[in-house]
Amino acid sequence: MFTLANLPTAGLSQYLLVAGLLFAIGLTGVVLRRNIIIVFMCLELMLSAANLTLIAFSRFNLDAKGLPDVHGQMLVFFVITVAAAEVAVGLAIIVALYRSRQTIYTDELTTLKG
Amino acid sequence: MPAYYLEAFTVTLGIFLLIAEAFVPGKQKSWVGLIAVVGLLGVLGMTIWAIGPDKSLEAKAWTKFALWDLYKFDATARFYKILALVAAIFVLILAIDYRSILARYTGESNDESGTGEYYSLIVIATAAMMWMASAKNLSMLFVSLELLTVTFYILVAFMKRNVGSLEAGVKYLILGALSTGFLVYGMAWIYGATGSLSLDAITLAANTTAPTTPLLFGIALMIIALGFKVGAAPMHFWIPDVYQGAPTPTTAFLSVGSKGAGFMALMTVMAPFSATPYAEKLFGVLSILACITLVVGNFGAIPQNNFKRLLAYSSIANAGFLLLAVAANRDGSTSLSSPQLVGFYLASYLLMTMAAFFILSILRVQCGSDNIDALDGLSKRNPILAVAVTIIMASLAGVPLTVGFVGKFFVFRAAMEAGMVVPVVIAAITAAAGFYYYFKILRAVWWNTPNHKEAIPLDGSSLFTFALTFLTIAILVFGVWPQPLMNLIK
Numbered sequence: 001m002f003t004l005a006n007l008p009t010a011g012l013s014q015y016l017l018v019a020g021l022l023f024a025i026g027l028t029g030v031v032l033r034r035n036i037i038i039v040f041m042c043l044e045l046m047l048s049a050a051n052l053t054l055i056a057f058s059r060f061n062l063d064a065k066g067l068p069d070v071h072g073q074m075l076v077f078f079v080i081t082v083a084a085a086e087v088a089v090g091l092a093i094i095v096a097l098y099r100s101r102q103t104i105y106t107d108e109l110t111t112l113k114g
Numbered sequence: 115m116p117a118y119y120l121e122a123f124t125v126t127l128g129i130f131l132l133i134a135e136a137f138v139p140g141k142q143k144s145w146v147g148l149i150a151v152v153g154l155l156g157v158l159g160m161t162i163w164a165i166g167p168d169k170s171l172e173a174k175a176w177t178k179f180a181l182w183d184l185y186k187f188d189a190t191a192r193f194y195k196i197l198a199l200v201a202a203i204f205v206l207i208l209a210i211d212y213r214s215i216l217a218r219y220t221g222e223s224n225d226e227s228g229t230g231e232y233y234s235l236i237v238i239a240t241a242a243m244m245w246m247a248s249a250k251n252l253s254m255l256f257v258s259l260e261l262l263t264v265t266f267y268i269l270v271a272f273m274k275r276n277v278g279s280l281e282a283g284v285k286y287l288i289l290g291a292l293s294t295g296f297l298v299y300g301m302a303w304i305y306g307a308t309g310s311l312s313l314d315a316i317t318l319a320a321n322t323t324a325p326t327t328p329l330l331f332g333i334a335l336m337i338i339a340l341g342f343k344v345g346a347a348p349m350h351f352w353i354p355d356v357y358q359g360a361p362t363p364t365t366a367f368l369s370v371g372s373k374g375a376g377f378m379a380l381m382t383v384m385a386p387f388s389a390t391p392y393a394e395k396l397f398g399v400l401s402i403l404a405c406i407t408l409v410v411g412n413f414g415a416i417p418q419n420n421f422k423r424l425l426a427y428s429s430i431a432n433a434g435f436l437l438l439a440v441a442a443n444r445d446g447s448t449s450l451s452s453p454q455l456v457g458f459y460l461a462s463y464l465l466m467t468m469a470a471f472f473i474l475s476i477l478r479v480q481c482g483s484d485n486i487d488a489l490d491g492l493s494k495r496n497p498i499l500a501v502a503v504t505i506i507m508a509s510l511a512g513v514p515l516t517v518g519f520v521g522k523f524f525v526f527r528a529a530m531e532a533g534m535v536v537p538v539v540i541a542a543i544t545a546a547a548g549f550y551y552y553f554k555i556l557r558a559v560w561w562n563t564p565n566h567k568e569a570i571p572l573d574g575s576s577l578f579t580f581a582l583t584f585l586t587i588a589i590l591v592f593g594v595w596p597q598p599l600m601n602l603i604k
Contacts, residue, residue: 016306023295026295027292030292036284039288040288043291046295046299049299050295050302053299053302053306056306057305057306071305071310071311071312072305074253075256075298075311078256085260086267086291086294089287090267093271096271096274097284100274101281106284109281111277111278112278
C-alpha cells in the first residue's frame with residue numbers, strides 16, 4: 001500500500017535536476033524578458049536554484065556521525081541575506097528609474113550609446 | 115596588530131561617516147570626504163604593522179580565532195589591501211572635486227546635502243575589497259564580493275536625477291545579479307564535487323582526485339561569473355554603457371577597484387587548480403578569453419568619440435592583458451608569479467587610469483562634456499595639463515619609460531615563458547592598435563584648434579592638483595625604476 005511512511009524519497013540527482021531546471025528557467029527569463037521586475041524575479045530564481053543545489057549537496061554529504069555538512073547550509077544563509085540586500089537596493093533603483101523615465105522595459109533604456 | 119583590524123577600522127570609519135553626515139548640520143559635505151581620506155591614510159599606515167598568525171605568535175589568543183579558517187594574511191593579501199586603499203583615496207579626492215556635478219543631480223536646489231553618503235559608500239566598498247584579498251573560503255569570497263557589488267549598484271545609480279546614471283545603474287544591477295547567480299551556482303557545484311568550501315580543502319581534493327564533470331561545470335560557471343566582474347569578452351557588453359552613465363569617480367573606482375577585486379577573486383578561485391595535471395587545459399580557456407578580450411577592447415575603442423567610453427574600452431583591453439597574465443599560470447620560480455604579475459599590472463593600471471579619470475573629471479566639471487573634442491587645443495589653453503595628458507596617454511599605450519610599458523613587458527615575458535605564442539602575437543597586434551586611439555587624444559590636445567576660447571585652468575582644489583601631479587610623476591618614476599613596486603609585492 002502507498003502511505004506517507006513508505007513514500008520513495010528523492011535522491012541527490014532528483015534535487016540537482018530540479019535545481020538545474022530552476023536555473024535554466026531563471027536564465028531564460030533574464031535573457032528573454034524585457035520587464036525589469038520579471039527579470040529581477042528570474043534572477044531570484046537563479047539564486048534559489050543555487051541554494052537548492054547547495055542544500056542537496058550538503059544533505060547528501062554526511063560526516064562520520066551521519067550529520068549533513070554544515071558549510072553548505074551556512075553559505076545558503078549568506079546567499080539569502082545577500083539576495084535580500086540586493087532586492088532592497090535593486091527595487092529602489094528601479095523605482096527611481098520609473099520616476100524619471102516612466103518605463104520599466106529594458107528595450108526602452110537607450111540613453112547611453114557610443 | 116592582527117590583520118583583520120584593518121577591515122574593522124575601515125568599515126567602522128564608513129559607518130561613522132554615514133552617521134556623522136546625517137547628524138552634523140550644514141549644507142557643506144566635502145568634509146566627509148576629507149575625513150574619509152585622512153582615515154584611509156591612517157589605515158594605509160597601519161598595514162605596515164598588520165600581521166597574520168605564525169609560529170612565533172603561538173601564545174597570543176587572537177591567533178586561535180576561528181576567523182583564521184576564513185581569512186588569510188600574506189604578502190599578496192597585504193599588497194592587494196594597499197592597492198584597494200590607494201585606489202579609494204584617489205577616488206575620494208576625485209569625488210570631492212566632482213561634488214558639484216553630484217549635487218546638481220541629487221539635491222533639490224544644487225545644494226550638497228545629498229552627496230555625503232557617497233564618500234562613506236566608497237569607504238565601505240574599500241573594506242569589501244580588503245576582505246576579498248584575504249578570502250580563503252568560498253563563502254568569505256562570496257560575501258565580500260557581494261558587499262562590493264551591492265555598494266557599487268548604489269554608487270553607479272547615485273545621481274538619481276540623471277537618466278544616464280539610473281540606466282547605467284539598472285544595467286549594472288541586472289548584469290551584476292546575473293553574474294552573482296552564476297557565481298553561487300558554480301560554488302555549489304564545486305562544493306558538491308569536492309565536499310568543502312575551504313580553498314585549502316579544495317586544493318587538496320583537486321590535486322588528489324581526477325577531475326569530474328561536476329567540478330569542471332562548477333569551474334566553468336565561476337569563470338563566466340568572474341568574467342562578468344572583470345569585463346572579459348564576451349561578458350563585457352555592460353562595461354561601455356555603465357562606465358559612461360555612472361558618475362566619473364564611480365567609473366574610476368569601477369575600472370580600478372572593481373576590476374582589481376574581480377581579478378583577486380579569479381586568482382583565488384583558480385589557484386587550487388594551478389598545479390593539477392589538467393591545469394594547462396583549464397588555463398588555456400582563460401588564454402582564449404584573453405585573446406577575445408584584447409581584440410574586442412582594442413578594436414572597439416577605435417571609433418569612440420566619447421572619452422569616457424574610450425576609457426571603458428581601454429579597461430576591457432587591459433582586462434585582456436591581465437587575463438593573459440593569469441592564464442600564463444607562472445608559479446614564480448623563475449620570475450614574478452602570476453598573482454604578483456597581476457598585482458604589478460594592476461598597480462601600474464591604477465596609476466595611469468586614475469590619472470586619466472582625473473583629466474576626465476576636470477573636463478566634465480569645467481567644460482560640461484565627456485567628449486574628446488573638449489580636449490581640442492589643450493596645449494594652447496593649458497600647456498602643463500597638456501603635458502600631463504601626454505604622459506598619461508603614452509603610458510596607457512605602453513610607450514617605454516612609462517609604467518604602462520613595464521607592466522605590459524612583464525605580461526609579454528611571462529606569456530612567452532609559458533609558451534603562449536599565438537596569444538602573445540594577438541596581444542602585440544592589439545597593443546599596436548591601442549596606440550591609434552590613445553594618440554587620437556594626443557592629436558586633439560596638440561594639433562586641433564580649440565573650440566572653446568576660454569582655457570581650462572587647473573583650478574581643482576589644491577588636493578586634486580597634488581593628486582594628479584603625484585600620479586603623473588609616479589607613472590614616470592615607476593616606469594624607469596619599477597623596483598620599489600616589485601619589492602612591495604614580493
